[in-house]
Amino acid sequence: MLGAVTDVRSDALLPARAQRSVHRGGLGAPTPPSVLDVLEPLLPEVRKPAQYVGGEHNMVTRDWAAADVRWLLCYPDTYEVGQPNQGIQILYEILNGRATTLAERSYAPWLDLEERMRERGIPTFSLEHHLPLWAFDVFAVTLPHELGHTNLLNLLDLGGVPHRSALRDEADPIVLVGGHAAFNPEPLAPFIDAAVMGDGEEVVLEIDDVVRAAKRDGLTRAELLRALADVEGVYVPALYEPRYTDDGRLSRTVPVATGLPTLVPKRTVQDLEEWPYPQRQIVPMTETVHERFSVEIFRGCTRGCRFCQAGMITRPVRERRPETVQRLVEQGVADTGFEEVGLLSLSSADHSAIGPIARALGDTYEGTVTSLSLPSTRVDAFNVTLSNELTRNGRRSGLTFAPEAGSERMRAVINKMVSEEDLLRTAQVAYSQGWRHIKLYFMVGLPTETDEDVAAIAELGIAVYRIARTHGKANKVTLSVGGFVPKPHTPFQWAAQDTPEELQRKLALIRQLIRTHDGIKLRTNDPEEGVIEGLLARGDRRVAAAVERAWQLGARFDGWHEVPTLDLWRRAMDETGVELAWYSQRERDEDEVLPWDHLDSGLEKGWLWEDWQDARTAVQLDDCRWSPCYDCGVCPGLDLVHDTGYQPGALLPVMPSAPAGLGGPAAGSLPTSAERYAAGSTRGVTR
Amino acid sequence: MSVRYRVRWSKEGRTRFVSARDQSSIWERAIRRADLPIAYSEGFTPHARVSFPDALPVGVASTGEYAELTFAAPIRADDDLARLSATLPEGMDILTYTEVPAGAPKLASLLRATLWELVWPPVDTTALTTLLGRRCATMLAATSHEVVRHRHDGDRTLDVRPAVVSLAVATGPTPDGAGARTTLRAVLRNDAPTIRPADLLVALCDGEVASPALVRRVAQGVPTADGLVEALGGELEMVRTDVVVEAA
Numbered sequence: 001m002l003g004a005v006t007d008v009r010s011d012a013l014l015p016a017r018a019q020r021s022v023h024r025g026g027l028g029a030p031t032p033p034s035v036l037d038v039l040e041p042l043l044p045e046v047r048k049p050a051q052y053v054g055g056e057h058n059m060v061t062r063d064w065a066a067a068d069v070r071w072l073l074c075y076p077d078t079y080e081v082g083q084p085n086q087g088i089q090i091l092y093e094i095l096n097g098r099a100t101t102l103a104e105r106s107y108a109p110w111l112d113l114e115e116r117m118r119e120r121g122i123p124t125f126s127l128e129h130h131l132p133l134w135a136f137d138v139f140a141v142t143l144p145h146e147l148g149h150t151n152l153l154n155l156l157d158l159g160g161v162p163h164r165s166a167l168r169d170e171a172d173p174i175v176l177v178g179g180h181a182a183f184n185p186e187p188l189a190p191f192i193d194a195a196v197m198g199d200g201e202e203v204v205l206e207i208d209d210v211v212r213a214a215k216r217d218g219l220t221r222a223e224l225l226r227a228l229a230d231v232e233g234v235y236v237p238a239l240y241e242p243r244y245t246d247d248g249r250l251s252r253t254v255p256v257a258t259g260l261p262t263l264v265p266k267r268t269v270q271d272l273e274e275w276p277y278p279q280r281q282i283v284p285m286t287e288t289v290h291e292r293f294s295v296e297i298f299r300g301c302t303r304g305c306r307f308c309q310a311g312m313i314t315r316p317v318r319e320r321r322p323e324t325v326q327r328l329v330e331q332g333v334a335d336t337g338f339e340e341v342g343l344l345s346l347s348s349a350d351h352s353a354i355g356p357i358a359r360a361l362g363d364t365y366e367g368t369v370t371s372l373s374l375p376s377t378r379v380d381a382f383n384v385t386l387s388n389e390l391t392r393n394g395r396r397s398g399l400t401f402a403p404e405a406g407s408e409r410m411r412a413v414i415n416k417m418v419s420e421e422d423l424l425r426t427a428q429v430a431y432s433q434g435w436r437h438i439k440l441y442f443m444v445g446l447p448t449e450t451d452e453d454v455a456a457i458a459e460l461g462i463a464v465y466r467i468a469r470t471h472g473k474a475n476k477v478t479l480s481v482g483g484f485v486p487k488p489h490t491p492f493q494w495a496a497q498d499t500p501e502e503l504q505r506k507l508a509l510i511r512q513l514i515r516t517h518d519g520i521k522l523r524t525n526d527p528e529e530g531v532i533e534g535l536l537a538r539g540d541r542r543v544a545a546a547v548e549r550a551w552q553l554g555a556r557f558d559g560w561h562e563v564p565t566l567d568l569w570r571r572a573m574d575e576t577g578v579e580l581a582w583y584s585q586r587e588r589d590e591d592e593v594l595p596w597d598h599l600d601s602g603l604e605k606g607w608l609w610e611d612w613q614d615a616r617t618a619v620q621l622d623d624c625r626w627s628p629c630y631d632c633g634v635c636p637g638l639d640l641v642h643d644t645g646y647q648p649g650a651l652l653p654v655m656p657s658a659p660a661g662l663g664g665p666a667a668g669s670l671p672t673s674a675e676r677y678a679a680g681s682t683r684g685v686t687r
Numbered sequence: 688m689s690v691r692y693r694v695r696w697s698k699e700g701r702t703r704f705v706s707a708r709d710q711s712s713i714w715e716r717a718i719r720r721a722d723l724p725i726a727y728s729e730g731f732t733p734h735a736r737v738s739f740p741d742a743l744p745v746g747v748a749s750t751g752e753y754a755e756l757t758f759a760a761p762i763r764a765d766d767d768l769a770r771l772s773a774t775l776p777e778g779m780d781i782l783t784y785t786e787v788p789a790g791a792p793k794l795a796s797l798l799r800a801t802l803w804e805l806v807w808p809p810v811d812t813t814a815l816t817t818l819l820g821r822r823c824a825t826m827l828a829a830t831s832h833e834v835v836r837h838r839h840d841g842d843r844t845l846d847v848r849p850a851v852v853s854l855a856v857a858t859g860p861t862p863d864g865a866g867a868r869t870t871l872r873a874v875l876r877n878d879a880p881t882i883r884p885a886d887l888l889v890a891l892c893d894g895e896v897a898s899p900a901l902v903r904r905v906a907q908g909v910p911t912a913d914g915l916v917e918a919l920g921g922e923l924e925m926v927r928t929d930v931v932v933e934a935a
């Protein structure tokens with residue numbers, strides 16, 4: 001064929017290891033080859049090509065030669081899912097804020113592009129300058145959950161970097177992980193060089209310093225890893241060794257070098273006000289799943305839902321001041337042009353000044369096309385009021401609440417303090433104020449669950465639907481039901497996970513009970529989906545063999561329905577002798593050593609165990625933001641006063657310990673924590 | 688008092704992979720960053736009143752994109768549109784603009800034909816230029832030329848010839864000056880049935896010639912014998928850049 005370029009494989013992009021080091025030099029090092037020219041011709045053939053080109057507003061481009069430490073930050077999923085993540089954007093801005101540090105971003109190529117990249121020898125690349133992974137000093141990957149593990153291996157391999165850390169040398173980047181799933185990195189231990197637990201703002205700068213010094217002083221890889229292990233919060237798996245008892249249980253994970261902590265602490269940023277990032281947020285040129293200017297209004301959560309890993313490991317609560325939130329939003333909207341603002345956190349309605357924050361933003365953007373959103377699933381009338389405030393301009397279509405369990409008893413077990421009466425009252429308020437659709441989140445497969453508890457989900461849905469109908473024939477209810485996956489560092493870390501068959505049976509029970517109600521929609525996740533997540537969440541270092549094998553068999557994008565990988569995983573588990581039932585479907589006892597016991601999330605194991613015992617007897621705990629401290633272990637090590645409003649002590653009135661929503665006063669007059677606070681003080685709020 | 692402007696803009700470099708769908712939000716956000724008083728549609732999900740006459744296939748470069756913007760208040764076009772151009776992603780630039788008087792004909796009616804440019808990689812250049820040149824001459828000499836367009840919803844036979852106004856093939860230097868490459872330029876009518884460069888290539892040399900390295904929509908406007916008159920600026924864009932093969 002005339003005009004055809006025949007030599008499609010370009011060896012220049014994946015040069016021999018000996019030729020790579022030159023690009024890894026300090027200031028003035030030559031820029032590695034860009035993959036863009038070879039990539040571009042492939043793009044018209046693949047799905048959503050704009051995800052691979054970068055070039056977004058607020059992208060930072062710094063010359064390779066102008067930096068002496070170079071990071072490639074990665075969310076190991078597609079751009080459309082990963083780009084909105086705030087963690088990566090924070091680290092990007094902080095690292096690029098340094099004079100001689102460069103940070104670029106990368107995401108996982110979809111299968112269609114990966115196939116073509118492998119054919120042509122195109123390595124994992126950055127979006128800024130389309131530079132190959134192998135040339136960077138640090139490959140920093142965020143793991144918000146477990147379903148990116150095979151993608152991580154794949155990105156390394158595709159990027160010309162040996163996927164096992166033992167096979168890497170000075171010519172390879174340091175592979176660093178962080179994010180929530182890094183709180184149990186054991187199933188990834190042979191593949192990563194280091195894991196960071198907790199907040200990344202300060203620690204990345206310390207790591208940057210260590211890498212810079214190592215390059216300057218010509219440290220070997222082993223010396224660099226040892227130096228990284230001295231940074232507080234950095235865990236280097238190769239320097240720790242799990243020991244097992246004869247019956248295959250873990251006996252301890254111990255440091256194998258001197259001077260290492262036996263308990264690796266997590267990092268906690270004490271004052272979010274000092275880290276007002278990300279400010280210059282990336283504006284994607286192609287559709288993503290979460291397009292908005294996001295401001296994290298607080299970090300942490302004290303509600304203490306026993307199933308919730310995020311809530312447990314991000315303690316304590318640290319709030320951003322209302323005036324800072326207002327400033328970040330105003331500057332951010334003007335800078336990015338986003339038409340939507342998201343007030344982000346784990347439970348945004350719980351900010352102690354959320355009322356004034358919402359009102360001030362509502363005033364600022366009233367009559368404009370800028371809309372505000374608050375990801376809150378709190379079940380109370382105050383949440384409806386807040387949502388009303390935020391939708392002054394727009395349509396009241398749907399509200400989401402998360403009672404998480406159907407029966408009062410089950411909610412006591414998981415410590416979700418919502419009464420049925422309260423939920424129904426909230427539904428009543430919402431539908432009467434013009435909301436037309438309520439979505440309710442539930443889980444099945446929770447510890448101690450009986451069929452009655454499961455049936456109660458359907459009954460609650462039906463009760464809400466009856467209320468919906470009295471306010472409009474077209475009003476709807478959606479029940480969204482997922483299978484519970486026990487996670488490390490939570491009171492449920494000892495619990496057994498239901499098998500997919502059992503979850504299937506429970507979902508069928510719900511489906512059967514609501515079948516006569518057309519206006520109730522049931523949305524379920526495939527129960528099989530939790531299998532891999534469960535194995536990886538609580539797996540130990542031996543599970544790594546299954547991760548590697550599953551990836552070799554072709555597993556990637558484990559969280560995607562379009563890519564069914566469970567059969568590959570089952571085969572991988574068979575071949576590597578990893579027994580799913582032992583890892584996932586077994587209840588652990590108090591003495592069992594857990595694979596993450598040497599990693600300190602701040603919560604004492606003894607406290608978690610007691611809470612687990614309380615769970616089984618359905619004893620509830622109040623939110624520790626408003627009630628006396630339970631000594632969960634998080635706060636004492638920090639310079640934080642035990643209450644956690646954004647100005648400790650000075651503004652926070654002492655709260656009565658009755659949390660919102662345990663029966664009591666009627667809706668509307670229900671004193672929620674935030675309202676109580678707001679009534680006490682409006683100082684410092686821009687109005 | 689609303690005012691309307693028409694702009695000609697480019698979609699080059701990385702931005703040529705942006706889909707028509709994504710293009711609207713890119714413009715809306717850039718307009719908000721430039722703080723221009725764009726008008727909004729009514730309703731619960733108001734949209735900025737920016738319209739694009741037609742979609743460009745993903746991957747195709749262009750210096751011939753157009754848009755119509757309606758502002759709710761007068762703007763200082765020179766400054767304001769320059770600011771907008773500067774805040775659009777790199778590769779998207781506003782090239783010219785005109786204010787639209789009341790009662791002006793629809794933008795689409797001014798865009799009667801398109802000048803396309805197809806550039807091959809610097810491979811087999813002489814043979815390629817000769818082959819394409821011959822085929823172009825044959826096509827121009829004929830009165831009809833049918834091709835089959837394969838679509839997921841079935842095959843369709845199209846006559847390409849009526850859309851073809853003029854064709855020109857040339858050999859030009861590569862950007863780095865190190866080699867030579869073949870360029871095909873074509874003025875095609877926009878009237879239905881729309882013929883795209885891909886259809887033209889099937890008609891000229893199906894299976895014999897590799898895909899071009901780059902396809903560009905150079906400009907749109909009113910066709911003339913040897914090119915077209917660009918819709919907003921009125922300058923003449925010649926189909927020929929060299930004298931290898933030519934006819935009209």
Ligand code: B12
Nearest residue numbers: 085086087140142144177178179180196199200309310345
């Ligand atoms: C926005 C959001 C989304 C968005 C955007 C994608 C994303 N993950 O960001 C969308 C809607 C796509 C999404 C989807 C999902 N999400 Co989500 N999401 C969030 C949310 C609300 C904010 C994420 C965020 O930006 N956080 C703020 C930043 C600052 O925190 P961070 O990312 O943890 O980063 C900090 C540190 O962890 C650390 N760090 C992070 N990475 C790294 C890496 C290195 C090297 C270092 C040194 C440090 C470091 O530094 C950062 C600054 O301190 C969080 C809840 C929350 N508030 O965190 C849930 C959350 C992360 N999502 C969660 C889940 C379950 C999902 C889904 C699986 C839901 C589903 N069933 O489909 C999908 C998965 C999507 C996918 N395939 O990846 C869970 C994770 C659960 C867990 N760990 O047990 C969370 C915690 C919500 C929750 N309460 O359960 N999500």
Ligand code: SF4
Nearest residue numbers: 301303305308311346
């Ligand atoms: S409210 Fe409960 S589920 Fe939500 S983040 Fe806090 S602890 Fe987790």
